[in-house]
Amino acid sequence: MSVPTDDHSSVPEPVESSASDTDPVATGQARQREPRWKRLPVVWQLRRSTGLQRGMLIAGMVLCAVFLIAAVFAPLIAPYGFNQLSDAGGNFPRQGAPSAQFWWGTTVGGYDVFSRVVWGAQTAVLTVVLAVVLSIFLGIALGLISGYLGGWLDRILVTIADAIYAFPSLLLAIVVSIMISGGESGFISGILAAAISITVVFVPQYFRVVRAETVRLKAEPFVESARVLGASTPRILSRHVLRNATRSLPLIITLNASEAILTLAGLGFLGFGINPTAASEWGYDLNRAISDVAGGIWWTGVFPGAAIVLLVLGITLVGESLNDLSDPRLRIRRRPKRVPRRTATAMKGAA
């Protein structure tokens, strides 16, 4: 299975193997390697993609980019602060309908919905990045050690990971959030609490993937070869196992990131998120919008809700497309230009 990484992808393999034992470059000098940026994970897949898969990937990337821009430039884009209730012209109206001054209306608390949604993107992106980074580091470190060393440590860690799986993830996140922050908190501590809660849920996933890969790699001849050479365990892990074991992680990261956003929104909706005066949070805003629905005030609920849906959709599209594109069996290929007379019938057994 070729999961693409920067190094692995530059050569069209079948050409190579079809001339397997004649010197592949006897005729010419070593072929020019493609520039490094073209071989980066997402770029590589984008260049390989075609048709519907390309459309999905680009749509996902555009959605993600919109939210990233909103997050980074929130202070410039948002007309008001996330906790601003008044300006020079006096207090903001409560539950005001969309207008020239308040594009997406105002909430029951008197906040500007548009500003809240834009600032919310910042909170969401920060939390997700933090959560994913934390869980990757923990998950990879534990997975490598557990998988390579094995023994009782491995058994204990696997049992703990399984136990964590048994909890509903939102319940677990709530418990951790309460433990860390007592339920209410400011900007940094709130984001940190949310991120750590999500981390606890996701570490077992990364742990499992990396551990399984490590166990497989441990028996690979190139790892055994390093052992025969007398390499120390840290060296084997860092130089030979780590990068090979983490090849499939970019896919899991994108898929998990969308789950992380849902978990964050869920926490906020249930009131375990970030204090509305400390940061803007979509889940919290949705919660406050519940009572508005009956009164026909649609704008307080629709916009934060749509933001959650679109960001999750964007990340999922990117993740799923990456997943399909890196699997040669799922990837749609460009057909050769000249029209084939007839394509052979597929047979599963042919492999």
Add this chain to the structure above:
Amino acid sequence: MTAVQNHEGAASSTQAAVDIRDLRISFATDGEPVSAVDGVSLHVQPGEVLAIVGESGSGKTVTAKSILGLLPDNATVSGAVVLEGNDIVQLSPGQLRQVRGRDVAMVFQEASTALNPVYTVGWQIAEGLRAHGKYSKKQARERAVEILGTVGIPDPEKRVDHYPHQFSGGQKQRVVIAMALALGSKVIVADEPTTALDVTVQAEILDLLRRIRDDFGRAIVLITHNMGVVADLADRVAVMYRGEVVEEADVRDLFANPQHEYTQHLLGAVPRLGAHTAYKVTAEAGPGEPAAPLVQARDLEIVYPGRLGRSGFRAVGGVNFTIAPGEVLGLVGESGSGKTTIGRAIVGLTRATGGSLSVLGHEMVNYKERTFRPLRSRVGFVFQDPATSFNPLLTVGEAIAEPLLIHGEATDAASTKARVRELLDSVHLPTHYAERYPHELSGGQRQRASLARALALDPELLVADEPTSALDVSVQARVLEVFSELQERRGFATLFISHDLAVVGMLSDHIGVLYRGGLVEHGTGRQVLTDPQHPYTQRLLASVPVPDPVEQQQRREALAAHRAAEG
């Protein structure tokens, strides 16, 4: 099908079992489409064995699979494959399904993957029968029993209800052949049918295939890279190279008088049993007491631990041998004989559990990694599969520099460059290959790089575990050449593990024959190959097919006589 024939065999091809005309197959890939088969025309008569030989990537398997229409989605086919008046290339999937089994059947390399593990073999044979004709349950079963008996499965009435895992590898291959026979298909495509089998079993399967040709008049398309098998079984041979048939001839003509340059090269590369014996036959008659052995095994026993409460599996037991400095010891044996286990135990990848195994004066039974680690720089190891023994993310140069960095002979990557270049040069690889990744090298080149890595620290002992069995014959010859040249120059001792007697015979001063974990014969190369004492060694030697149809026929008769005398 009365289309105009475009090759000379027009007259004969009217009754040919398979007629391939100007077949072209290409595969869509991420880059340019790759052409795998380029204008191949072949035909096979009933009762004839056509062998297609060539190295990996020559298109031989793709050609054979096109006879069954078994090509993957991304293949583009043109030309014609005519079978019983049907052009396979033009058939719809439904028609193809009817043709498969009825007109043509396939025997795969790995019999164990061709059989479904959750059904009995009888059920699987019956399934094929009922897909192509009206059989009652009882009739199908009777037919299955009958056919199993035909292919030489003992006690077929009982065995018909057994599951695939209850059969040995050779018997499984027999069952697959039985399935092909049961449907009465006129053509059997056998894709490396004996490659996964031991030599002694291979001889039996080849006998069976020959019987199918003679008694049932079936046409067999045999794909193989083993010239011995070709000499043993084939009537006609087609040599493929880069998607084209470069030579097609009667088997005797081909071996006696190869026309094409590539065929000559291919035949020249095949190691012949006993053709060369080791260059240092005189070494053992050297003056005085030899130096202390590098490796000394006394009553060596290696037991793989069993699961809770079960006793372990004894892979090796009571083995004695020594390897003197500069000596090449060849270990041969079938799969499961424990030869690889011994090699791995010497470098500490598998733990020796009993007796004594002393490597460079260090006891390997109950050893501690910490005390053995400094000695590791004096032992090199070459793995069987060059594709997996390199970290795919390191360049070849970095991989070869690893031992230098680990053992402190160099402090950083830059200071290893000169040495890496020197090592690449010593295995005859261009020095700019250091910047390449392993997948950018061919199999033979990778194995030479692997040799360079093993020799980076100038070890006194090299353990080579089947270093050429994953390679094509022509490539194997080159790797062996490089190996023996280096061995001669540097004088390191070697444990050479292989299942191929001819290869071991080429390189080794001494040969040890392993059978079921025990060393049944041990002597100089010449002695073991020309005057074997143990009956197993005799049978092993007699089973190896030699790449010469005339000689192989005599050997086959001798083997039959030998078996008759034994049984």
